Amino acid sequence: MSEPSLEVIEKHLSELNVDESSPAIIRQKQLAAERLNKVKTKRDEEIRSIEEEHRLNFKRGELIQLHAGFVDECRQYIQSFLDQSMDWANIELAIELEKKKKGGNAIAKCIDLPLNLKENKIQLCLSDPNVAQEKNKRDISSLKSDSESSADSESSADSESDSNSDSDSDSDSDKRNNKENTKTRKNKNKEQNNGFPVMIDITISSFANARNYFDSMKAAESRQLKIEKGAGIAYKNAEKKIGQDLVKNIKKENAMALNKNERVKFWFEKFYWFTTSEGYLCLAGRDNLQNDMIYFKYFGDDDFFVSSEIEGSLKVFIKNPIKGESVPPSTILQAGVFAMSSSQAWNGKINTAAWVLHGSDVSKYDSKNNLLPPGTFEYLANKKFLPPAQLVMGFAFYCLVDSESTKIHANNRIHREREHGLIMSLSNEKRALNKLKVTNVKEKTCQNSLQPEETKDQIEEAGLGKTENSPSPSSSTSPSPSPSVGRGKKTKLKKMATKYADQDEEEKELRMKVLGSRKSKGKSQSPQKGLSPTKTESIESKEDMERKKRTHQQTIEGYLLDEQSSTDLATxxxxxxxxxxxxxxxxxxxxxxxxxxxxxxxxxxxxxxxxxxxxxxxxxxxxxxxxxxxxxxxxxxxxxxxxxxxxxxxxxxxxxxxxxxxxxxxxxxxxxxxxxxx
Structure with missing residues (x-):
């Protein structure tokens, strides 16, 4: 990491007054330093590549000038094949065969394959005299070292015994022969790899080829000067941009740390929702249970229901704030597009149509007044199909303003409503469910009035305790003496009586099964003892279905008795x-x-x-x-x-x-x- 990078980063951190020891700040600091180093490394690599290109072009131009005659001969050699209208593949084959000959053509041996005749170019291996001189020097030094080593080996051989002299001389001669063979092979390889590759254009002369390389060398020089001149400015701009990103990221980290407690979401954000261009609220459940929740808590007879026949379509509930008036057609069309956005029509890019029903024509009860399963509705009228619409959606942000700004917008809205004589209010009134609400309230009242009589039996059957006047299990006529109940125990029994006052016999039995405190009664167990496993499973599945129905019914009753929905709609x-x-x-x-x-x-x-x-x-x-x-x-x-x-x-x-x-x-x-x- 370079010092300038650290200085810039430290400067920005000092301006922010943040804790530099926190892991988030250290991570952002490291990322910024890495970006700065990448910018500097990239600039240095560009300059090095241009310098290398400059050096190679200069060398190629010099070699072409040095071997100008030979280069022209190579051009004429290839041109002779082309003048004969020979196939390019056959030209390469002829050159390859010429290379394999022992005393072959020197021109063919200097031409690299494959040829690039599509662009009228060939690559030649031209010998570099500077490289040849260096190789000669290396060869001379290697010969001297070999002669010195051979002299040392001869002196050591003379000092050995006569019995081993013959074998030693034979081995020394073999070593020298092997060294000479390896030297000759190396020299041959060096001679073959002597050339420097140079690309030649066969349509122009050798000097024109050299001039092209010198021109490209000058262009590389000017490009290098521009890069070096603008490197400082580019680096400063990069520092500025990286510094701005560092400040933004650190502020974001701080804001996320401070705003761990997210804003409280509005009640309609639990569902899929939007407001139409005319300002009508549209709600759709994320699942079947939410669809039921919207229907019972927020949907009224003056509202409208929109959906589609395509699989996966949403059930959209349009809230109508003006009683006795219909919603605009554009609002219904927009709700139809919203309903089909989650269906197979979206995945298949199909333009299809939705349908609409009035709120009073949608029910959660069938013709026999039985509650339908979650997400299922009974339609009491014919569906009115809408014209096909193109599925084009969008994502947007509402700006949430403070309370003072909200008051200003509220006053403007009220003023507009008064000008047009509108009375806006959202309602969840359903005439078909009013009777059900009254019935539920009456049942609750009756149950509360019967609590003192039922409490004794329920507590006794549940094994929760006995009162002073409760009869013994063995006799229903003669009372048996029992110890007096303490003051604290009476209070506990009263609380238990209140808690279990609403339990019926079936629910109490189910609770006992779950708790495992006692076995089921004989009536419920005796028929199952001799049943097969399949029949037992069917009975259990029926019990599960009944339990789910009761749970669903209790949930619906909770929706009907919930007063929060009226408050949500009112506000x-x-x-x-x-x-x-x-x-x-x-x-x-x-x-x-x-x-x-x-x-x-x-x-x-x-x-x-x-x-x-x-x-x-x-x-x-x-x-x-x-x-x-x-x-x-x-x-x-x-x-x-x-x-x-x-x-x-x-x-x-x-x-x-x-x-x-x-x-x-x-x-x-x-x-x-x-x-x-x-």
């Missing part, structure tokens, strides 16, 4: 007053709220991106969207509402793509950005 317009698609100069922005909606509903949004059917993953597309939003032109003066503002940019930089992809009901898509199609 919906106040909530939406704080969500601004394009903020004005007086707005104070505190956060961004993501939304996935039909493209036609997002035309007034400041931050939006078009999405079409495709094969890209939603995580990658979300990263591309954030990069696009954070790289656009920014207005630091906050005067142009169409340009990005610094406060908005800072908030978007703190967002994580994994927290945003939950708004997508689809997994594959194609992102379409201005001047850049993904």
């Amino acid at each position: 919906y317009f106040d909530t939406m007053d704080g969500l601004v698609p394009k903020p004005i100069k007086s707005d104070v922005i505190v956060d961004m709220v993501p939304v996935f909606a039909p493209w036609s509903t997002l035309q007034k949004f400041k931050y939006k991106a078009k999405i079409q059917p495709g094969l890209a993953k939603k995580g990658k597309c979300m990263n591309d969207i954030i990069n696009y939003f954070t790289s656009r032109k920014m207005d630091n003066t906050r005067s142009d509402t169409d340009l990005d503002w610094p406060q908005e940019r800072e908030i978007i930089n703190t967002l994580r793509s994994n927290d945003l992809i939950g708004v997508f009901p689809i997994n594959k898509m194609r992102l379409v950005l201005p001047q850049n199609k993904k």
Whole structure:
């Protein structure tokens, strides 16, 4: 790591006043230093490559001038084959055969194969006199060293005994012969590898070829001067850019550390949602249970229900704030596009149609008044099919403003409503379910009134304790004496009685089975003793189905008795007053709220991106969207509402793509950005 890199990084860190010992800051510091070193290394490599190119071109030009006559002979040699209209493959074959001959043509031996006759070029191996001189010097020095070693070996051989002299002389002579053979082979290889490869254009003379190399050498020199001259400026620009990225990344790390407690999501963000271009709220469940939740808690007779016959389509509930009025056709069409965006029509890129029903024509009960399974509805009228629509969606950000800005937008909305004489209110009233609500309330009241009578039997049967007047198990007529119950125990028994007051006999029996505190009664066990395993499994599956039905029924009753949904609907317009698609100069922005909606509903949004059917993953597309939003032109003066503002940019930089992809009901898509199609 170079010193300039460290100085720049330390300067930016000192301006931020951050804890440099934290792991996140150390990681960002290392990444910035690596980027700076890469910039410097890349510049040095470019200069070295240009210098090497300059040296080689100069050497090639000199060799062509030195062997000008031989180069022209090589050109004429190849041209003679071409004049005979010989096939290029046959030309290469002829040159290869000539090379294999012992006393072959010297010109053919200097031509490298394969030929590049398509561009009228051939490669020659031209001998370099400087390299030959160096080789001669090395050969002379090696011969001297060999002679010295042979003299030493002869003197050592004379000093040995006479009995071993013959064998030693034979071995020495063999060694010398082997050395001489290896020397000759090395010299031959050196002579063959003597040449320096030079590319020649056969259509021009040797001197013209040399001039081309000298011209390219001059061009390399001028390019090197430009790089060296602009290296300082380029390095400073890189330092500035890397420093800005370092500051941005560190601020993002700090913001993510400070904002660990994410904002509380609005009630409609639990579902898939969007608002149409006319301002109508559209909700869709993420699964069947959520569809039931929307129906029972937020859907009313004045609302509309939109879906499609295609597999995977969403069930979209349109909230109608104006009683007795129908919603605009464009709103229904947009809801239809939203419903089909998660279906097979999106994956198959099919333009198809959705259908719509009035809220009073949708029910969760069949003709026999039985509750339907989760996600299933009974349609009481004929479906009205919509015209086919093109599936074009979009991703956008609402700007969440502070309370003061929300009040301003709320006053403007109320003023517009009064001008047009509109009364806006969301309701979940369903006339068909009013009777069911009243019935549930009456049942609860009756159960509470019967608590004192039922409590004794339930506590006794559950084995929770006995009161003073409770009869013994063996006799139902004669009471048996029992010890008095303490004051604390009476309070405990009262709490237990209140807790288990709503239990019926069947539920109590099931709880006992789960707890394993006692066996089932004889009536329930005796028929199963002689049953086969298949019948036992069928009985258990029926019990599971009954248990699921009871659980579903209890969930629905909870929805009907929940008063929070009415509060959510009553405060919906106040909530939406704080969500601004394009903020004005007086707005104070505190956060961004993501939304996935039909493209036609997002035309007034400041931050939006078009999405079409495709094969890209939603995580990658979300990263591309954030990069696009954070790289656009920014207005630091906050005067142009169409340009990005610094406060908005800072908030978007703190967002994580994994927290945003939950708004997508689809997994594959194609992102379409201005001047850049993904």
